[in-house]
Amino acid sequence: xxxxxxxxLSADGYETKGHFGPYGGAYVPETLVPALRELEEAYLQSCQxxxxxxxxxxxxxxYVGRPSLFYEAKRLxxxxxxxxxxxxxxxxxxxxxxxxxxxxxxxxxxKRMGKKRVIAETGAGQHGVATATACALFALPCVIYMxxxxxxxxxxxxxxxxxxxxEVRTVTHGSCTLKDAINEALRDWVTNVEDTFYCFGTAxxxxxxxxxxRDFQTVIxxxxxxxxxxxxxxxxxxxxxxxGGGSNAIGIFHPFIEDSEVRLxxxxxxxxxNKTGENAATLCLGEPGVLHGAYSYLLQDEDGQIVVTTSxxxxxxxxxxxxxxxxxxxxxxAEYVSIxxxxxxxxxxxxCKTEGILPALESAHAVAYAAKLAPRLSxxxxxxxxLSGRGDKDVETLAQYIDGGKNHE
Amino acid sequence: xxxxxxxxxxxxxxGVTRLVAYIxxxxxxxxxxxxxxxxxxxxGVDILELGVPFSxxxxxxxxxxxxxxxxxxxxxxxxxxxxxxxxxxxTHQTPLLxxxxxxxxxxxxxxxxxxxxxxxxVDGFILPDLPWREGEGLRTRTKNRVGNKLAFIPMIxxxxxxxxxxxxxxxTEGFAYVLSRNGITGGEVEIxxxxxxxxxxxGNSLQIPRCVGFGIQKPQQVRxxxxxxDGVVVGSALVKTFAKLDQxxxxxxxxxxxxxxxxxxxxxxxx
Numbered sequence: 001x002x003x004x005x006x007x008x009l010s011a012d013g014y015e016t017k018g019h020f021g022p023y024g025g026a027y028v029p030e031t032l033v034p035a036l037r038e039l040e041e042a043y044l045q046s047c048q049x050x051x052x053x054x055x056x057x058x059x060x061x062x063y064v065g066r067p068s069l070f071y072e073a074k075r076l077x078x079x080x081x082x083x084x085x086x087x088x089x090x091x092x093x094x095x096x097x098x099x100x101x102x103x104x105x106x107x108x109x110x111k112r113m114g115k116k117r118v119i120a121e122t123g124a125g126q127h128g129v130a131t132a133t134a135c136a137l138f139a140l141p142c143v144i145y146m147x148x149x150x151x152x153x154x155x156x157x158x159x160x161x162x163x164x165x166x167e168v169r170t171v172t173h174g175s176c177t178l179k180d181a182i183n184e185a186l187r188d189w190v191t192n193v194e195d196t197f198y199c200f201g202t203a204x205x206x207x208x209x210x211x212x213x214r215d216f217q218t219v220i221x222x223x224x225x226x227x228x229x230x231x232x233x234x235x236x237x238x239x240x241x242x243x244g245g246g247s248n249a250i251g252i253f254h255p256f257i258e259d260s261e262v263r264l265x266x267x268x269x270x271x272x273x274n275k276t277g278e279n280a281a282t283l284c285l286g287e288p289g290v291l292h293g294a295y296s297y298l299l300q301d302e303d304g305q306i307v308v309t310t311s312x313x314x315x316x317x318x319x320x321x322x323x324x325x326x327x328x329x330x331x332x333x334a335e336y337v338s339i340x341x342x343x344x345x346x347x348x349x350x351x352c353k354t355e356g357i358l359p360a361l362e363s364a365h366a367v368a369y370a371a372k373l374a375p376r377l378s379x380x381x382x383x384x385x386x387l388s389g390r391g392d393k394d395v396e397t398l399a400q401y402i403d404g405g406k407n408h409e
Numbered sequence: 410x411x412x413x414x415x416x417x418x419x420x421x422x423x424g425v426t427r428l429v430a431y432i433x434x435x436x437x438x439x440x441x442x443x444x445x446x447x448x449x450x451x452x453g454v455d456i457l458e459l460g461v462p463f464s465x466x467x468x469x470x471x472x473x474x475x476x477x478x479x480x481x482x483x484x485x486x487x488x489x490x491x492x493x494x495x496x497x498x499x500t501h502q503t504p505l506l507x508x509x510x511x512x513x514x515x516x517x518x519x520x521x522x523x524x525x526x527x528x529x530x531v532d533g534f535i536l537p538d539l540p541w542r543e544g545e546g547l548r549t550r551t552k553n554r555v556g557n558k559l560a561f562i563p564m565i566x567x568x569x570x571x572x573x574x575x576x577x578x579x580x581t582e583g584f585a586y587v588l589s590r591n592g593i594t595g596g597e598v599e600i601x602x603x604x605x606x607x608x609x610x611x612g613n614s615l616q617i618p619r620c621v622g623f624g625i626q627k628p629q630q631v632r633x634x635x636x637x638x639d640g641v642v643v644g645s646a647l648v649k650t651f652a653k654l655d656q657x658x659x660x661x662x663x664x665x666x667x668x669x670x671x672x673x674x675x676x677x678x679x680x
Binding site for chain 2: 025026027028029030031032033034035173174179180182183186187190191192193194289290291292293298300302303304305306
């Protein structure tokens with residue numbers, strides 16, 4: 001597909017709304033168009049509404065535990081040599097990942113809009129848990145769609161969602177992972193659109209979701225900026241975050257976009273190899289197209305069919321990516337790289353042993369790239385890794401590899 | 410726009426209303442879907458909708474989703490779908506619309522796609538993930554390449570508000586595809602009783618005929634809708650019936666005989 005195709009996809013006058021360069025838009029069934037417009041209006045009003053902003057801020061402080069720590073991983077840096085490494089500890093948030101920042105914001109919106117029911121998709125289960133948590137807090141019924149494959153590999157999170165009062169619906173279509181859970185959630189929404197709020201989990205999907213999710217996650221970057229100034233008296237040299245749909249990455253990147261001296265590095269799932277189907281490295285290996293309501297990079301075959309992806313981490317196992325990342329790639333402002341399953345697992349173990357911190361397998365991808373980059377930088381330079389989630393949910397998956405590893409020792 | 414499509418709505422109705430029938434290209438094989446297209450055309454279907462398979466059909470229910478999976482297993486592509494239309498056009502003049510998600514078409518290359526589609530005899534498109542307000546760019550490009558040969562069929566949803574209907578009020582080609590209810594294709598959900606009211610409420614705000622789709626499978630439904638619209642769309646019910654035949658493991662001759670009964674059943678819907 002030529003780049004020329006991208007720009008003319010959008011209608012006149014709609015260019016600035018919901019588009020990031022040529023990417024984004026709202027490619028959804030007509031039935032959802034009024035619902036997205038209603039959501040956009042409610043969101044824009046909430047931005048102007050001080051009481052809404054106050055309530056959100058208060059929840060982040062008193063319920064999530066923000067600001068999250070900005071922790072220098074000295075032993076890790078010592079072992080690697082080179083740059084200093086700081087971890088932005090989103091794993092210490094209530095529910096164990098950055099996802100809660102977004103779900104509290106969206107469920108507050110749902111309440112404001114008078115919606116009676118909340119639905120969501122989940123991959124690793126972190127967004128499902130965070131949505132179920134926010135719904136419990138605001139007494140809204142909640143249905144979570146999750147692919148069958150993910151239900152098996154993240155069973156702990158399935159149980160957590162149920163404990164929180166959510167109904168978990170297993171999706172058995174297609175590849176039985178995140179993309180199929182999104183399809184199913186969209187089908188539910190298009191059917192029950194009048195009274196249902198779709199709490200979208202990542203900075204992808206149709207406009208206005210990429211903007212809303214980014215804005216709710218931007219608190220990560222804003223805090224990082226302030227903490228870096230406080231602690232170091234300067235901005236970091238590089239910020240590294242893992243990317244599935246890209247919400248934790250855009251959340252930490254966004255406040256630094258104008259600071260061209262700060263390298264922004266997104267780390268995708270390299271899975272088991274570079275061939276089609278062996279990875280989920282959408283920006284590194286994909287091409288633009290339309291999936292789940294947005295024009296953005298996709299992993300697709302030569303006929304435009306979406307391909308099955310592979311990653312040890314359920315949260316990164318997605319053939320699409322948020323449209324703002326596609327544009328950051330296009331403009332060259334951010335760099336996108338990939339880390340293999342093996343490298344992520346090793347990084348997970350490294351962080352456990354050097355710092356006593358068990359990262360989520362998703363976040364371990366970012367740690368792995370930091371481990372590659374740090375030795376190439378000087379002692380004066382600073383890397384910030386967005387440690388987007390904790391790894392408790394991955395213990396079963398990790399156990400398989402640890403047992404395998406023992407044989408080699 | 411295509412003369413074929415224009416003609417259908419000028420012509421006197423044969424039955425209580427016009428019948429639009431949907432099948433998926435390549436389900437379960439290109440040959441079978443071509444034979445069925447011809448059969449539908451020969452048995453009084455007024456407009457054909459031919460589905461292009463996509464791996465992630467978010468606006469479709471389980472029936473069409475399964476059809477797409479079968480079609481993809483048979484290695485159906487956009488290119489082969491266009492070839493199928495070319496074959497069909499050798500013998501038949503029934504207007505034919507392609508129903509497709511955007512991505513396979515974008516991947517083919519939009520400008521080349523519309524040229525090739527017009528050339529093989531496609532009359533227009535129904536694009537379930539291209540709402541009218543997002544489609545201006547692609548409509549303009551299409552017009553630049555092939556003039557008015559290809560119609561874009563706008564959808565009107567139960568949720569559509571005045572501004573959405575207003576946006577298609579200037580359209581003079583094809584017909585408006587009015588969704589009978591919120592949701593995805595197929596399913597057992599009854600068509601709400603107030604659909605007729607909804608269609609009537611569109612009043613004079615549209616210049617084009619209205620066809621109603623989603624969940625239509627019974628003669629009573631068709632008769633009730635016939636008073637307020639210009640045609641009805643039958644999709645999932647038809648796809649499901651053919652799929653049952655395909656799974657019965659019939660000899661080809663028996664299969665063809667049984668298909669004829671399906672055509673007769675379909676035609677009876679508008680009697």
